[in-house]
Amino acid sequence: MSVQSPAYVAISPxxxxxxxxxxxxxxxxxxxxxxxxxxxPAVQMLMWGFLQVYISxxxxxxxxxxxxxxxxxxxxxxxxxxxxxxxxxxFLEEMYARNMGxxxxxxxxxxxxxxxxxxxxxIRLSVGMxxxxxxxxxxxxxxxxxxxxxxxxxxLNLLLTSxxxxxxxxxxxxxxxxxxxxxxxxxxxxxxPFTCVYYPVSVLPSWLQVFAWALPPTYVxxxxxxxxxxxxxxxxxxxxxxxxxxxxxxAGVTIFLVLLRSARREGTLLQGGD
Amino acid sequence: xxxxxxxxxxxxxxIDRLVKRYKAVTAVDGISFSIAAGSCAAxxxxxxxxxxxxxxxxxxxxxxxxxxxxxxxxxxxxxxHRVLHRMNFESPYVNMPMRLTVRQNLNVFGMLYGCDxxxxxxRALSDEFDMGEFIDRQxxxxxxxxxxxxxxxxxxxxQPEILLLDEPTASLxxxxxxxxxxxxxxxxxxxxATILLASHNMxxxxxxxxxxxxxKRGRIEDDDTPAGLIARYGRSNLEEVFLxxxxxxxxxxxxxx
Numbered sequence: 001m002s003v004q005s006p007a008y009v010a011i012s013p014x015x016x017x018x019x020x021x022x023x024x025x026x027x028x029x030x031x032x033x034x035x036x037x038x039x040x041p042a043v044q045m046l047m048w049g050f051l052q053v054y055i056s057x058x059x060x061x062x063x064x065x066x067x068x069x070x071x072x073x074x075x076x077x078x079x080x081x082x083x084x085x086x087x088x089x090x091f092l093e094e095m096y097a098r099n100m101g102x103x104x105x106x107x108x109x110x111x112x113x114x115x116x117x118x119x120x121x122x123i124r125l126s127v128g129m130x131x132x133x134x135x136x137x138x139x140x141x142x143x144x145x146x147x148x149x150x151x152x153x154x155x156l157n158l159l160l161t162s163x164x165x166x167x168x169x170x171x172x173x174x175x176x177x178x179x180x181x182x183x184x185x186x187x188x189x190x191x192x193p194f195t196c197v198y199y200p201v202s203v204l205p206s207w208l209q210v211f212a213w214a215l216p217p218t219y220v221x222x223x224x225x226x227x228x229x230x231x232x233x234x235x236x237x238x239x240x241x242x243x244x245x246x247x248x249x250x251a252g253v254t255i256f257l258v259l260l261r262s263a264r265r266e267g268t269l270l271q272g273g274d
Numbered sequence: 275x276x277x278x279x280x281x282x283x284x285x286x287x288x289i290d291r292l293v294k295r296y297k298a299v300t301a302v303d304g305i306s307f308s309i310a311a312g313s314c315a316a317x318x319x320x321x322x323x324x325x326x327x328x329x330x331x332x333x334x335x336x337x338x339x340x341x342x343x344x345x346x347x348x349x350x351x352x353x354x355h356r357v358l359h360r361m362n363f364e365s366p367y368v369n370m371p372m373r374l375t376v377r378q379n380l381n382v383f384g385m386l387y388g389c390d391x392x393x394x395x396x397r398a399l400s401d402e403f404d405m406g407e408f409i410d411r412q413x414x415x416x417x418x419x420x421x422x423x424x425x426x427x428x429x430x431x432x433q434p435e436i437l438l439l440d441e442p443t444a445s446l447x448x449x450x451x452x453x454x455x456x457x458x459x460x461x462x463x464x465x466x467a468t469i470l471l472a473s474h475n476m477x478x479x480x481x482x483x484x485x486x487x488x489x490k491r492g493r494i495e496d497d498d499t500p501a502g503l504i505a506r507y508g509r510s511n512l513e514e515v516f517l518x519x520x521x522x523x524x525x526x527x528x529x530x531x
Contacts, residue, residue, distance in 0.1 A: 012388065014385055014388070015385065015386050015388075017385065018382050018383075018385035018386045019382075019386075021378075021381070021382055021385070022371065022374070022378075022382040025371075025373075025374045025375075025378045025382075026371060026373055026374065029373045029374070029412070030373060093371075097369060097370070097371040097372060098367075098368050098369040099368065099369060099370060099371050100368070101335065101365065101367060101368035102368050102370065102383070102428075103386075104335055105333050105334070105335060105358065105361075105362075105363055106358060106383065106386045106387060107355065107358045107359040107386060107387060107388060108386050109355060261337070264334075264335065264336060264337040264351055265336075265337045266296065267294075267296060267301075267327065267330065267335070267336045269330075269335045269336070270326075270330060270335055270365075270367050270368070
């Protein structure tokens with residue numbers, strides 16, 4: 001065969017960059033997409049911020065008076081929720097565009113696709129959350145960034161959980177098509193009551209607390225309250241969260257690969273419909 | 275059923291006793307063939323004959339139930355990443371992102387396929403496919419014919435050794451369709467590429483292909499050159515042969531000869 005083709009590369013940062021470029025082109029071509037990234041975090045932050053102002057003026061407990069517990073909680077919840085959405089929506093965009101067959105037939109490897117989606121989720125999250133964090137300073141004189149290193153640790157732990165769930169949801173979408181689309185939007189809400197975003201784990205019945213402590217974000221939200229209410233950084237909680245995240249991330253990747261294999265067997269990779 | 279003079283081990287595409295079942299449905303039922311390097315072969319058959327499933331297994335998108343598919347020496351789908359950068363495809367079952375301009379889409383796919391000089395390749399394709407007028411327009415805002423040209427251009431972005439085409443001129447007016455066929459012929463001659471084509475346009479197959487594999491209910495019903503099939507079935511064109519085979523009248527005629 002006389003034709004020269006580009007050399008085969010095992011794992012290619014260039015292919016990851018190509019996928020990021022594809023989503024960058026999409027994002028900058030559509031202002032409603034950009035606006036949507038900021039809209040809901042801003043609405044949530046304002047609603048919970050005003051609620052906290054009202055409660056702190058009328059309640060006596062240190063938790064209620066601690067500056068910004070609700071605002072910080074809602075913003076960290078958004079890191080978890082929108083981190084997963086950023087991952088899943090970037091994946092869904094390929095299905096909406098009927099582009100999945102092009103990608104699956106291209107040299108793009110599943111691991112490169114996943115890495116691109118993870119970076120894309122950080123970009124989408126930053127576009128949404130950074131302006132909202134400044135909005136919180138303006139409206140409520142609450143500066144999330146004063147958490148410093150603790151914020152970085154909270155952020156990383158929540159992102160790892162969001163990616164693990166995003167990877168599983170993407171596998172389900174590959175296998176079952178857009179009929180499973182609602183999972184992308186609703187899966188994370190299952191975690192909302194059990195990860196104790198707005199209240200301490202002690203509020204839950206004791207049997208449910210066991211389940212709550214099996215979820216990595218629970219450690220982050222408990223750690224956040226310890227920092228804001230007791231002014232203590234709980235490194236032990238963060239290490240346990242990292243350990244659990246390592247397990248669920250590995251499980252997420254394994255489930256994704258199993259579902260991808262199943263999609264190949266069932267011939268659903270070319271189908272994007274329901 | 276192998277192409278005369280070509281052993282499967284030296285063929286860019288070799289299929290051996292391929293079976294694909296989806297639960298109770300057998301889409302492909304034990305077919306074997308190989309495609310000679312630098313040739314253009316057509317997979318023909320009615321709806322549900324197994325064409326898309328066969329092409330999908332060659333692309334590594336579908337895992338065979340049994341049998342094997344070897345492309346450029348790699349077993350599909352397990353070793354697909356060894357050879358996917360040397361192949362490409364065009365199909366009406368997939369689109370390119372509509373909000374991206376033609377240039378942006380070609381840039382992304384050029385990078386995904388590992389092209390060295392993506393900008394230069396886009397310029398060459400733009401000239402070759404006369405896309406200069408709309409290269410910076412959003413892909414979703416193009417006419418159906420322009421979209422098809424872009425899809426064919428995308429399929430050539432990496433100058434593939436193997437090109438899989440599913441209805442490459444669907445939705446094109448006769449003049450543009452003829453022009454695209456000319457580009458594909460030129461590409462095959464110039465690069466020595468191997469083309470496997472699924473089409474319902476028999477004129478297209480007669481013009482482009484030196485071999486026709488007729489599928490029916492997941493099995494190979496016949497395999498010959500277009501002229502050979504027309505002669506053996508005693509027909510004046512490939513469309514009549516297709517109808518004979520699809521309706522089951524062709525077998526009797528052939529048996530009588």
